[in-house]
Amino acid sequence: MTEQTTYTARLVRTLDPARPTAEAVLVRSGRVRAVGTLEELASYGDSRLDTSFADAVLMPGFVEAHAHIMSGGMWRNVYVGYYDRTSPDGRLWPGCTTLDAVLDRLRDADQKLDDPDQALMAWGLDPINFPGERLDRRHLDSVSSTRPVCVAHQSLHVMTVNTVLLRHGGVDGSCRVEGVVMAADGEPTGELQEPPAMGLMTSIPPLLRFDFDGEALWSFGADARNQGVTTLADLGCTFLTDDDDVASLRAIVDDPQFPARLSVFHMGGGLAGGGDPGAAAARLRHLRTTSSDKLQLGHVKLVLDGSIQGFTARLMEPGYLRGDAVGQWLIAPEQFRDLFSHFHRAGLTVHVHCNGDESTELFLETVEAELTEHPRPDHRHTVTHSQLTTPAQYRRMRALGMCANIFANHLWYWGDVHHDLTLGPDRAARMNAAATALRHQVPISLHSDSPVTPLDALATASYGASRTTPGGRVIGEHERISVADALHCMTLGAAFQLKLDHVVGSLEAGKHADFAVLDDDPFEVDAPEQLRELTVHGSVVGGCWFPAGG
């Protein structure tokens, strides 16, 4: 007889409304056999009693439906952001709230590098937190006057470098490249804005890698484990066209030591990706059949526009708060229709990056036209980010059978920027409209887009429920959703959009035994902010225990 294990807990939250709580979970061959009282579970025959989680609260493992494998690779560089962040190895990196703290962090890292010529690379600086002060090359020269030092800003559109690195790039006062910021003395400050200026620094490696990166993948999994996230989605991968890369991907994710399930979306267009969509669709149909319990292949990502804070999201009337920018398409509308049509007709699920409402509008028009020609049940095409989707658009999405994956973390990280600078108070209050979506019965989830914001499902749920900014301002109180709804978003809601809700997202008989192991009950917090105070002890994936790092 196959071995069975009964896990007891202080409380089991199943996220299954038919049996919302339980005393224990019975696991057989990596799957939930039953939940219930110990007495009920005794009906299923002998089992080993595991009391490791007897003082903990078990939830279904969280599902993050929009992140990127490359976020695991960011930790090769030194984190100097304003907010606390935990690296995949479990180390807490306290936020650098002053420029001195940034420099101390860099000096510390400088001492730890053995090779005197190795570049010191850092990321996460957001100058918006240091009004009146600006990091420049002199600050960085005080860290090292011999080794190249580069600090990438949070936006990834700006970097600040030291004098050594400027010299390597041949940049001095005579440089005419736009974006090389010059000081009053006519010499470069060390700040390089936008790709042409940043591109002068060819002696350092690029911060983001788009090729297969096994080390980043392992880190990505470890990060998930620390947050109780047991299913991840990489939203936009350009290497699924390469057999060797797919084999490498498979080897890592299917390794029993890899602590998460992963759905890897093919980047079908915009930002990167390309090629013949017919061939790509055929290949994805094939790859889909090769999916395993841990690795899901076959979904598609398309990118329609840019970002709101970069003024490149496509906005309809009344547009941005100031200026006459209307945003930027990353795919021509005709091309988008063609790509979408290929993937839709191949029976694939497509998630489309739409930050602005005009992008959502184009996506909805395209889906409606395509469904009219080629009706398809249960497609689960999803507007991802969905930051400015309007109530009318949500009504239409309901009619078209579409989902929304809402960028709740933006409310915390950029809520004040959207309120003050990009959108104004009214539109900011309406953005990331999770309550409106639920009122119109559109299936939703919430996401981090890690590395853009940290992978942390409980924090993401808290942002959707509280809609507060670090300064305490509430961005749109009527778009708050309940903690219970937010937790549903981060489990079954996200699983539904990945077409994995039959196997993960709740603790039900027959589903994978994937748990988030928490120190307390997230449904019983007094305020949504307290979700961020909970401790995640680790994850169970298919019945295997992966304790959080650190």
Added chain:
Amino acid sequence: MMSLRDESRPFSVVGGYLGSGKTTLLNQVLTAAHGRRLALVINDFGAVGVDADLLDRGDGRTLELPGGCVCCQPSGGIAAAMRDVKQMTPAADGVVVEVSGVGDPTGVMPWGDHPGLRRGVCLVCVDTQAVVAQLADRWVAETVRGQLLAADAYLLTKTDLVGRHRVEEVIGLLRSLVEDPLFTSDRVEAAGWIITGTTGTASRSAGGTSGAHAQQHRTATIAATGPIDGERLASTLDELPGVARLKGTLRTSDERRALVQVAGEHRALTDLGPWGAAAGHGRLVLIVDGSQDVAGAAARIAAWLAAGAPEGGTSEPVVEVP
């Protein structure tokens, strides 16, 4: 014309909306490149690409960009391609970048200021069959308009498929957007501009479909010496004289970066975000036709700028006419 001793290599950009003929033009560029080693950075998005036979035949080297936007992606994309271009040995004789069908060439041209390169020609392909409709299109009107405003020169394509009237209409349309546009419908001529990175040899034939600037342009700069009131400037934008080109950024009293753009009768003021740490208060670069009074135009612009000082403040712009 570039001097023989000028060792910098031209960096040209080819833009234009989807279907406007960029790929056909690039094939012409490869055919006409003869012994020149061109680094061709192409935007391989769709199924139809640059003719592989042409690539194999020459010494040219192409670098394929992943599809999508080359101008706004922080890494990957053009950044990765330009890294490769710089590592080519021996160095390429010139660089040609194809921008995606929705890309704005403006963001790509600054790569031409990199060491060893010089800005060549920003050429935008104009589909004479489609451009009128595109400029009224619900989704892409501003995208196409932005591309047209970014160009140094235009290739009118598909002129054989439309009547004389339509070609005239498109030329009129270009003239309403920019003063004295430089255009041709001859792909060979356009390829020559791209390869050499200059339109210096082009000749004008008034009223025809091939034309060039009548005279050399004249330029001036108008540097601000104090912050300006963004709202006041916005409300007086119409008072700016219509000139061939006026472009630059200004520092506003609330520390914003305001982009001023004038091309013919088109005037725009755009908020580009916070001013940042840069010194000074910004400056505008003026280009007028040789026949026009550059000093007079610059003085009018300086007066407009001075009137934009915040309430109670003064700032006398500094005008430089080379």
